[in-house]
Amino acid sequence: MAKNHYLYVDASLKGFGVVVYSLDYGVPCNAREAHMHEDAKLELAVSTRWEKEVVLTNNEAEYLALIIGLTHSHYHRFYNLSVLSDSQLVVNQLKGIYKVRKSNLKYFYEKAKDALI
Numbered sequence: 001m002a003k004n005h006y007l008y009v010d011a012s013l014k015g016f017g018v019v020v021y022s023l024d025y026g027v028p029c030n031a032r033e034a035h036m037h038e039d040a041k042l043e044l045a046v047s048t049r050w051e052k053e054v055v056l057t058n059n060e061a062e063y064l065a066l067i068i069g070l071t072h073s074h075y076h077r078f079y080n081l082s083v084l085s086d087s088q089l090v091v092n093q094l095k096g097i098y099k100v101r102k103s104n105l106k107y108f109y110e111k112a113k114d115a116l117i
Helices: 031-036 058-075 088-095 103-116
Strands: 003-011 015-024 041-049 081-085
Touching: 003 031, 003 058, 015 031, 015 058, 031 081, 041 058, 058 081, 058 088, 058 103, 088 103
Parallel strands: 003 081
Antiparallel strands: 003 015, 015 041
16 A cells, blocks of 8 residues: 655754654645654654764754655655655755755755755
């Protein structure tokens, strides 16, 4: 049976977390609440703490978590994917609402756009 998949990403200067939940296609559910649905199945969980030498801005870390989450989702063939992030900047840049002005984010933005296709 087809499934809807929900990718949740979050990152900080200390590390990142990525989780994917699935629900059978057709189960009515708000994407923000999919992980709490009684029929939700945890499909993937990845987290790490950055090494001390890694120097990223918070926005770079958010983009990196998204890229890692999308890469894992493609690898595991999670289709019908909804992506959720608490990073207003990343979400709005990818939607085209905000421009990518900082040169340090352009690389991450391009990689995330490529991974969304």
